[in-house]
Amino acid sequence: MTSASNLGLLNDDQVASFIINGYIIVEPDLTADYHESIISALREMPENPGGHIVEALPEIIGVLEDPKVKGALTSLLGQKYVRDPGGHIHMNPPLTRGQPWHQDERFGRGHQDRDVDHIRQLMFMYYPQDVDAEMGPTVLLPGSHRRISSPESMVTLVNLRGQAFSIVKAGSVLLTHYDIWHAATGNKSDRVRYMIKFPLSRTQENNEPSWNHDPTSLPAVRQRLDGEHPSLLSRNEYETDHALRVRTWNNIAGTAAMPLQSGEHLGGPWPVSGGATTASRQRRDMPQLG
DSSP states (O other), X not given: OOBOOTTSSOBHHHHHHHHHHSEEEEOOSOOHHHHHHHHHXXXXXXXXXXXXXXXXXXXXXXHHTOHHHHHHHHHHHOTTOEEOSOOEEXXXXXXXXXXXXXXXXXXXXXXXOOOTTOOOEEEEEEESSOOOTTBOOEEEOTXXXXXXXXXXXXXXXXXXXXXXXXXXXXXXXXXXXXXXXXXXXXXXXXXXXXXXXXXXXXXXXXXXXXXXXXXXXXXXXXXXXXXXXXXXXXXXXXXXXXXXXXXXXXXXXXXXXXXSOOOGGGOSSOOOTTSOOHHHHTOOOOOOOO
C-alpha cells in the first residue's frame, strides 16, 4: 500500500508510485467519531442526493479540507485544483452484485480521449467504515490508466492478473487517476458499504513541482519509471509504457523535467536459459491496496 506522508505534500517517490500505479491511499487526521457521524448521516438520508453531496452532507468538507488530503491533491493536481460538479454516494447493501470493469466517462470527451501521459483529473473515493474483503471493496488494475479499451471489451473481463482491492481502514481516501480501470466487487457481508466519490481537476500547468521535490532523488525516480511495470503489460509494451511515465512526470514537474530517452533499464547481465529477461528481473513487487 502506498500512503501519503504526515507532512501533507507527497515526496518524489510517492509521485513516481502514483505515475506507475495510478492510485494512492491517504489516511486523514480525523477521529473515529467523525467517520461514525458521516455513516450516521448517510443512514438517515431518505434518498441518494446525486451530485448534490456537499449540500446534503456538509460534514464531508472536513475530509476534503484535511491537510493530508489537500497535500496529496496539491501534489498531483497543482496548487489551484478544483472539485468538479457532480460526484456520487455508493451504497452497497449486503448481497449487492459487483460491477463490470470500466473506466469512468468524461463528460464532453469521447471514451478514447484519455490522459495517458498527464495527471489532469483525479477521482476521490472516501470510505467512512473499515472495508474488508467480504464487503465489496473497489478493485483496481494498477497501471491501467495508460490503457484504453472499449466498454464492450471490458465487460467481458473478470479477474485480471495484478488486480488490487481497496481493503482499507475507516476514513481512508483512495485517490486514483481518473482513467484507471476499476469496479465495485460484490458485497458478501451482512454490512452496508458506503463510499463517497468526487472528481477533481487541474486548472493550470505546473512551472515547478507542486510536491516535496528533492532534485537529488531524480536518478532513483528515473530508475523506477524505467524499470517497473505492472503485471498486465506484455513485453512489447514496456518501451511505450516507460516513455508515457516519463512524459507524465515531465508534464507535471515543470523545471524538474528529465530527458525522455534512457536505456539504463535495458542494461545488466545477459539472461540465462530458462531465466527472466533483464526488465523482468528488475520489476519490483506491485503495491497492493489491502
